[in-house]
Amino acid sequence: MSDRVIKVGLCGFGVVGQGVFNHLQKRENDLSDQLGAKVEVARIAVRDTSKKRDFDFDSSILTTDPLSIASDPEIDVVCELMGGTGIALDVTLEALKAGKVVVTANKALICDHGEAVFAAAEQGGGQILFEASVAGGIPVIKAIKDGLVINRFSSIYGILNGTCNYILTRMTNEGASYQDILVEAKELGYAEADESLDVDGIDTAHKAVVLAYLAYGRWVPYKDILVQGIAEVTQEDIAFAKENDYAIKLLATMDVAHASGKLYISILPTLVSKKYVLGSVDGVFNAVSIHGDVVGETVYIGPGAGRDATASAVIADVVDAAKLLVAGGSQFVDPAPRGGERIELAEPEEIKSRYYVRLQVADKPGVMAEVTSLLAKNEVSLASVTQKEVEENAASATLIMTTHMTTEQAILDAVRALEESSSVEGKPFTMPISSFES
Amino acid sequence: MSDRVIKVGLCGFGVVGQGVFNHLQKRENDLSDQLGAKVEVARIAVRDTSKKRDFDFDSSILTTDPLSIASDPEIDVVCELMGGTGIALDVTLEALKAGKVVVTANKALICDHGEAVFAAAEQGGGQILFEASVAGGIPVIKAIKDGLVINRFSSIYGILNGTCNYILTRMTNEGASYQDILVEAKELGYAEADESLDVDGIDTAHKAVVLAYLAYGRWVPYKDILVQGIAEVTQEDIAFAKENDYAIKLLATMDVAHASGKLYISILPTLVSKKYVLGSVDGVFNAVSIHGDVVGETVYIGPGAGRDATASAVIADVVDAAKLLVAGGSQFVDPAPRGGERIELAEPEEIKSRYYVRLQVADKPGVMAEVTSLLAKNEVSLASVTQKEVEENAASATLIMTTHMTTEQAILDAVRALEESSSVEGKPFTMPISSFES
Numbered sequence: 001m002s003d004r005v006i007k008v009g010l011c012g013f014g015v016v017g018q019g020v021f022n023h024l025q026k027r028e029n030d031l032s033d034q035l036g037a038k039v040e041v042a043r044i045a046v047r048d049t050s051k052k053r054d055f056d057f058d059s060s061i062l063t064t065d066p067l068s069i070a071s072d073p074e075i076d077v078v079c080e081l082m083g084g085t086g087i088a089l090d091v092t093l094e095a096l097k098a099g100k101v102v103v104t105a106n107k108a109l110i111c112d113h114g115e116a117v118f119a120a121a122e123q124g125g126g127q128i129l130f131e132a133s134v135a136g137g138i139p140v141i142k143a144i145k146d147g148l149v150i151n152r153f154s155s156i157y158g159i160l161n162g163t164c165n166y167i168l169t170r171m172t173n174e175g176a177s178y179q180d181i182l183v184e185a186k187e188l189g190y191a192e193a194d195e196s197l198d199v200d201g202i203d204t205a206h207k208a209v210v211l212a213y214l215a216y217g218r219w220v221p222y223k224d225i226l227v228q229g230i231a232e233v234t235q236e237d238i239a240f241a242k243e244n245d246y247a248i249k250l251l252a253t254m255d256v257a258h259a260s261g262k263l264y265i266s267i268l269p270t271l272v273s274k275k276y277v278l279g280s281v282d283g284v285f286n287a288v289s290i291h292g293d294v295v296g297e298t299v300y301i302g303p304g305a306g307r308d309a310t311a312s313a314v315i316a317d318v319v320d321a322a323k324l325l326v327a328g329g330s331q332f333v334d335p336a337p338r339g340g341e342r343i344e345l346a347e348p349e350e351i352k353s354r355y356y357v358r359l360q361v362a363d364k365p366g367v368m369a370e371v372t373s374l375l376a377k378n379e380v381s382l383a384s385v386t387q388k389e390v391e392e393n394a395a396s397a398t399l400i401m402t403t404h405m406t407t408e409q410a411i412l413d414a415v416r417a418l419e420e421s422s423s424v425e426g427k428p429f430t431m432p433i434s435s436f437e438s
Numbered sequence: 439m440s441d442r443v444i445k446v447g448l449c450g451f452g453v454v455g456q457g458v459f460n461h462l463q464k465r466e467n468d469l470s471d472q473l474g475a476k477v478e479v480a481r482i483a484v485r486d487t488s489k490k491r492d493f494d495f496d497s498s499i500l501t502t503d504p505l506s507i508a509s510d511p512e513i514d515v516v517c518e519l520m521g522g523t524g525i526a527l528d529v530t531l532e533a534l535k536a537g538k539v540v541v542t543a544n545k546a547l548i549c550d551h552g553e554a555v556f557a558a559a560e561q562g563g564g565q566i567l568f569e570a571s572v573a574g575g576i577p578v579i580k581a582i583k584d585g586l587v588i589n590r591f592s593s594i595y596g597i598l599n600g601t602c603n604y605i606l607t608r609m610t611n612e613g614a615s616y617q618d619i620l621v622e623a624k625e626l627g628y629a630e631a632d633e634s635l636d637v638d639g640i641d642t643a644h645k646a647v648v649l650a651y652l653a654y655g656r657w658v659p660y661k662d663i664l665v666q667g668i669a670e671v672t673q674e675d676i677a678f679a680k681e682n683d684y685a686i687k688l689l690a691t692m693d694v695a696h697a698s699g700k701l702y703i704s705i706l707p708t709l710v711s712k713k714y715v716l717g718s719v720d721g722v723f724n725a726v727s728i729h730g731d732v733v734g735e736t737v738y739i740g741p742g743a744g745r746d747a748t749a750s751a752v753i754a755d756v757v758d759a760a761k762l763l764v765a766g767g768s769q770f771v772d773p774a775p776r777g778g779e780r781i782e783l784a785e786p787e788e789i790k791s792r793y794y795v796r797l798q799v800a801d802k803p804g805v806m807a808e809v810t811s812l813l814a815k816n817e818v819s820l821a822s823v824t825q826k827e828v829e830e831n832a833a834s835a836t837l838i839m840t841t842h843m844t845t846e847q848a849i850l851d852a853v854r855a856l857e858e859s860s861s862v863e864g865k866p867f868t869m870p871i872s873s874f875e876s
Contacts, residue, residue, distance in 0.1 A: 023588050023732055031588075033776045131585070137733035139585020146584070147569070147577020150461050150469075150753040277739060280718065294461055295575035295750035298740030301715060303733065312733035315588040328766010338471045 004037035006322040009069035011045040011091050012081035013053065016105060016132075019311030020079060022055050024318070031319065037326045039318060043069050045082075070094035077321050079314060080104040085112055092117055096126035101321040101330050105132035105310055111206040115219050122332045127324075129317035134207040135160060135286045137309030138302035139316060144214045144290065145335035151292030152337070153215040157436075158252040160207040162284035162304040163191045163198040164230050168248050168269075169282040172238050178231060190284060200229035201250060201267040208252040208265055211288075215254065216263055217340020224345055226266040226408070232429050233269055236358060240386075240400055246271040247279045248431070255346075262346040266408075269431045271356055276436040277301075348409035354383065354433040355411050359399045359418060360425040363390050367423045371399065374421060378414035380406045396425055402433065442475035444760040447507035449483040449529050450519035451491065454543060454570075457749030458517060460493050462756070469757065475764045477756065481507050483520075508532035515759050517752060518542040523550055530555055534564035539759040539768050543570035543748055545644040552648070553657050560770045565762075567755035572645040573598060573724045575747030576740035577754060582652045582728065583773035589730030590775070591653040594692040595874075598645040600722035600742040601629045601636040602668050602688040606707075607720040610676050610685065616669060628722065638667035639688060639705040646690040646703055649726075653692065654701055655778020662783055664704040664846070670867050671707055674796060678824075678838055684709040685717045686869070693784075700784040704846075707869045709794055714874040715739075786847035791870040792821065793849050797837045797856060798863040801828050805861045809837065812859060816852035818844045834863055840871065 008024070010017050021041055024031070032038045041057075045066035049059070063069065070078055070091045078095040080102055082088045088109055095102045097120050104110065110117065110130050121128045131141045135158070144153075159165050163185065170181045182199070185191035197203050205227045212220050230250050241248050251270035256263050272279040277299050281287040286304030291297050303309040324330040357375075361367045368387075375382060383402045390397040403411070411430055418424045446462070448455050459479055462469070470476045479495075483504035487497070501507065508516055508529045516533040518540055520526045526547055533540045535558050542548070548555065548568050559566045569579045573596070582591075597603050601623065608619045620637070623629035635641050643665045650658050668688050679686050689708035694701050710717040715737050719725040724742030729735050741747040762768040795813075799805045806825075813820060821840045828835045841849070849868055856862045 027588055030775055034772060036771070137586075137730075138736050139581050142580060142585050143577050146758060147580045147754050148575075148750060149757045150465055150750055277715070277718065280715065292575075292750065294746045294753075296741045296744075296747060298576050298738070300736070300738060302736030306734075308732045309734060312586060312588055312730065315732075316585050319587045320584060323771065324762070324765045327762045327769065331765065333474070333761065334472060337468055 004326060006037050006039045006076050006325055007042040007074055008039060008077045008079060008318060009043040009045070009072065009075040010041055010079045010081060011066035011069055012083070013044050013046045014081065015307045016310045016314065017044070017079070017081040018054050019307040020081065020314050021057065023308070023311050023315055025055070035319070035322050035326055037322060039322050042075060043072065045069050066091045067094055070100070071098060075100060076325055077101045077103060077318055079318065080106060080109075081314070085109050089113055092128070093120045096120040096128060097124035099125040101127045101129060103129045103314055103317040103321065105130070105314055107133040107203070107206040107210055111209040111222060114210070114213055118334065122334070125331050127321065127330050127332055129321060130210065131317045132310045132313035134210050135288055135300070136162070136302065136304040136306065137312045138286060138288065138300045138304070139313065140288045140300045141214060142316070143298070143300060144211070148290065148292050148295055148298070151294045153290060153292055154256050154258070155291045156211055156215055156254040156288065157278060158208065158211065158288040159249050159278060159281055159286055160252050160288070160304065161198050161204045161250060162286060163195070164204070164250040165282065165286070166190045166284045167199070168230060168233065168250065171233065171235070172242065172247065175235060175238075177235060178233060199231050201227045204250060204252050204267045208254060208267060211252075212254050212263070212265055213336050213340070216256070216343055217336035217338060218263065218343045220263070220265055220345065226268065228268050230269055234358070236398055236400065237356070237429065237431070240356065241271055245274045246433070247274055249278060251278070251434070257346055257350065260346070260350065262344045262350065264346040264351055271431055271433040273434065273436055276434070278436070348412055349407050351408035352405055353408065354405055354435070355403045356431045356433055357401045357403065358429045359401070360396050361399050362423050362425065363394060363397045364423070370421060370423050371418065374417045375414050378417060379410045380414045442764060444475055444477045444514050444763055445480040445512055446477060446515045446517060446756060447481040447483070447510065447513040448479055448517045448519060449504035449507055450521065451482050451484045452519065453745045454748045454752065455482070455517070455519040456492050457745040458519070458752050459495065461746070461749050461753055463493070473757070473760050473764055475760060477760055480513060481510065483507050504529045505532055508538070509536060513538060514763055515539045515541060515756055517756065518544060518547075519752070523547050527551055530566070531558045534558040534566060535562035537563040539565040539567060541567045541752055541755040541759065543568070543752055545571040545641070545648055549644040549647040549660060552651055556772060560772070563769050565759065565768050565770055567759060568648065569755045570748045570751035572648050573726055573738070574600070574740065574742040574744065575750045576724060576726065576738045576742070577751065578726045578738045579652060580754070581736070581738060582649070586728065586730050586733055586736070589732045591728060591730055592694050592696070593729045594649055594653055594726065595716060596646065596649065596690040596726040597687050597716060597719055597724050598690050598726070598742065599636055599642045599688060600724060601633070602642070603720065603724070604628045604722045605637070606668060606671065606686050606688065609671065609673070610680065613673060615673060616671060637669050639665045642688060642690050642705045646692060646705060649690075650692050650701065650703055651774050651778070654694070654781055655774035655776060656701065656781045658701070658703055658783065664706065666706050668707055672796070674836055674838065675794070675867065675869070678794065679709055683712045684871070685712055687716060689716070689872070695784055695788065698784070698788065700782045700788065702784040702789055709869055709871045711872065711874055714872070716874070786850055787845050789846035790843055791846065792843055792873070793841045794869045794871055795839045795841065796867045797839070798834050799837050800861050800863065801832060801835045802861070808859060808861050809856065812855045813852050816855060817848045818852045
């Protein structure tokens with residue numbers, strides 16, 4: 001064994017940071033044996049040096065200045081585990097410009113500043129690794145950039161947010177409302193105090209942007225993605241799904257149209273067949289299905305969050321970096337295919353699917369005729385309509401419809417027209433019905 | 439871009455070799471852009487230089503001597519795609535001793551000669567990469583050695599043979615016999631003319647040995663593994679599975695006992711709950727479930743064979759090697775943890791499971807008493823017994839039983855005792871009933 005030491009600086013020492021520290025310590029000898037070099041946590045940036053931590057370590061390696069780690073010539077690998085896009089971005093850019101490897105779990109940072117981050121890496125000869133930013137402990141980023149390197153990807157489908165999948169699964173199993181499950185999920189630590197990043201689909205969209213860059217080489221602006229969360233899913237939707245052998249999943253869809261080559265990305269509650277593997281991935285688990293032109297479909301399932309699962313992914317990147325450093329040097333390699341900036345995004349009129357539509361309508365004569373005629377005007381043709389028996393004296397009824405193949409634009413237009421109708425109460429709820437086969 | 443060229447020699451130019459050549463050619467520019475180096479197929483060893491091939495290429499790069507490629511100082515990466523353990527082994531050892539990277543899809547070679555191959559790689563400073571040897575296009579080897587590098591593995595379960603899974607799936611869906619489906623599978627190209635390597639579990643065992651080395655660092659001799667194929671599975675077994683919400687899978691099991699640290703490996707038809715993800719992986723698909731102590735369970739599903747899926751995996755290794763060569767040099771890194779030679783194998787009396795037992799018995803008084811007493815004597819206690827209504831004049835009846843938790847040794851002993859009984863016809867068929875949860 002050589003006496004080469006790969007020096008790691010941890011910026012951020014919260015749940016994930018301490019997980020990384022702990023597991024690197026525990027397996028230090030194993031790693032040394034395999035790599036022919038020691039991987040050592042040489043410095044740690046914290047907010048409060050006096051705070052008690054879960055693990056023992058030499059407190060002299062602590063600093064309150066993460067930027068001093070980013071610019072420390074002794075440090076080879078900087079783990080950015082602070083989160084946010086403020087100081088985390090400064091640290092990342094500084095370290096990359098200094099030619100270091102930056103390992104991050106920060107999908108918001110990569111999503112919002114990916115272009116600047118990659119430019120800094122290229123300019124400084126650094127490297128940015130971010131396995132932990134998508135799908136937690138599942139090595140899906142390495143799968144796309146290494147394992148499937150020779151493939152082009154016609155589509156990627158992901159269940160990328162464990163909180164949403166947990167809530168939807170419990171709603172399905174227990175018949176309880178979204179609100180009730182959310183409250184319990186918060187108590188149990190499966191949802192954050194401010195749940196909006198998760199349940200509104202924002203976190204999933206961040207991750208989809210990261211995957212899309214890796215697969216297609218294009219930074220898709222967040223604002224160009226149709227994003228809808230799970231807060232509007234009701235037991236009526238769950239019941240429909242169960243009766244028809246579907247599960248409702250918050251699905252990230254990335255799809256390249258065969259004919260036009262245009263890329264479509266959306267984050268939407270989606271009816272997924274229970275016969276298809278993603279339809280049976282429940283609870284906090286994440287899953288990603290990747291369609292490669294050479295390999296065909298491969299699917300990856302595992303824990304999408306949690307201290308140890310995330311630490312497992314962060315450390316995988318640290319070790320990857322260490323291997324390259326031991327081999328002779330790490331240098332910038334863009335993991336994405338070239339030419340992505342030329343990929344156009346598909347317009348809603350180019351996106352085809354079957355849809356599920358749920359409406360609250362006034363219980364009075366002529367409503368059904370009005371609703372169906374509004375849909376027909378927008379070129380949405382119905383495959384099925386169900387109105388449950390209305391209780392005596394109820395002022396409104398729930399209509400559940402499925403459509404034949406139509407376009408996303410047609411559904412958006414139809415929903416707008418329905419919203420404006422005096423017969424329809426509130427906003428209609430729609431979901432695509434996926435055409436996955438088992 | 440530098441003008442660095444990574445020179446690849448293909449030894450073997452059959453289905454997979456031509457797939458590798460084709461896809462490397464098609465994506466040559468993409469790869470150059472990403473790697474900053476050109477990946478070039480510089481030489482190809484074939485048996486017959488005059489044979490017509492599916493792709494155009496400069497015939498001057500052909501040779502009939504694969505060893506000349508292994509020793510060619512111009513060649514950086516040798517792809518051993520000939521198969522077998524004769525000349526393929528010579529080529530592999532020669533290239534590794536010369537410090538080259540060898541990429542192979544040859545599980546039999548790694549299984550039977552892994553120790554010698556790794557020793558040659560270490561001695562010569564070469565590298566042996568074998569992503570394509572297990573689970574075809576699914577990058578599961580990279581997952582274990584890179585993505586999950588910080589983990590120790592309590593267990594790995596795999597559906598590793600597409601032919602077996604295809605036959606079992608069709609038996610389940612169509613109610614046809616093993617023999618009928620096998621004949622059709624051969625006609626359709628899903629089974630080889632000589633099917634024994636696949637259906638007898640030998641191919642699966644080869645792959646399990648490779649995975650076990652990666653995960654545990656121990657080369658388990660093939661003869662120490664309990665291997666049973668799928669040829670004895672009947673429609674009675676399939677019917678039992680269906681009725682009880684199981685699927686029958688040829689399952690590779692690698693399991694480390696928590697208390698003793700001993701390793702258990704078996705290849706057995708197994709009743710797997712349909713609620714568990716591996717119970718729903720059908721057709722030619724492979725799947726691997728990996729339990730890591732840091733990450734938890736991750737599952738990988740995809741095509742286990744085929745020209746392009748295998749080529750995708752071979753090329754992933756070639757590109758991995760190219761990245762290291764570009765970074766400064768590829769050198770031997772043993773992907774397995776140290777200390778594996780100290781891991782003991784578990785004995786059959788240490789293995790616990792519930793079992794399914796199917797017997798053909800004489801239809802005469804006292805048989806049930808004899809069978810159950812033989813089982814009891816061997817400490818196998820029954821959870822259920824079914825004897826289907828026997829047809830008038832039938833001389834024998836089928837008994838289907840499930841046991842409570844017992845040991846593998848007890849089942850082996852009980853089966854032996856039953857075989858010797860004059861009331862039992864032929865050999866009893868047994869399968870473990872997996873305790874996987876959904």
